[in-house]
Amino acid sequence: MLxxxxxxxxxxxxxxAFGCFVLLFLIAFAFTVLYPIVPxxxxxxxxxxxxxxxxxxxxxxxxxxxxARRRLQTSRCPNCGGRCEAARRMDSDxxxxxxxxxxxxxGCGRAFAASGRLLQTPPQSSSSAAH
Ligand SMILES: [Zn+2]
Numbered sequence: 001m002l003x004x005x006x007x008x009x010x011x012x013x014x015x016x017a018f019g020c021f022v023l024l025f026l027i028a029f030a031f032t033v034l035y036p037i038v039p040x041x042x043x044x045x046x047x048x049x050x051x052x053x054x055x056x057x058x059x060x061x062x063x064x065x066x067x068a069r070r071r072l073q074t075s076r077c078p079n080c081g082g083r084c085e086a087a088r089r090m091d092s093d094x095x096x097x098x099x100x101x102x103x104x105x106x107g108c109g110r111a112f113a114a115s116g117r118l119l120q121t122p123p124q125s126s127s128s129a130a131h
Pocket of ligand 1: 080
């Protein structure tokens with residue numbers, strides 16, 4: 001439950017942060033002629049807002065992975081609570097094409113890396129390894 005909430009929050013955080021930046025741009029644009037100090041202040045605050053956006057995203061990911069690791073230590077799926085088995089899955093974020101060790105859930109079909117990161121790719125099919 002807590003994992004699903006933090007995962008959904010971490011997934012939506014980028015869109016929310018982008019929406020906030022668009023909103024700040026519209027506010028700055030509206031005040032350009034009326035009261036020019038507002039866009040100047042917003043320009044000065046923009047680097048701190050970027051740090052807040054990136055830092056918040058990373059903090060949410062750290063919390064999400066920490067919760068997932070705690071559940072995976074008991075071989076339970078962080079998402080559905082089902083039993084997780086050791087498996088090999090492709091890591092879409094990795095630079096190489098080698099499969100990595102993962103914990104796969106039979107219930108919901110998700111696979112997690114040891115770090116708690118969700119591996120999005122589907123399992124490797126055995127028919128492609130014929131040669
Ligand atoms: Zn599951």
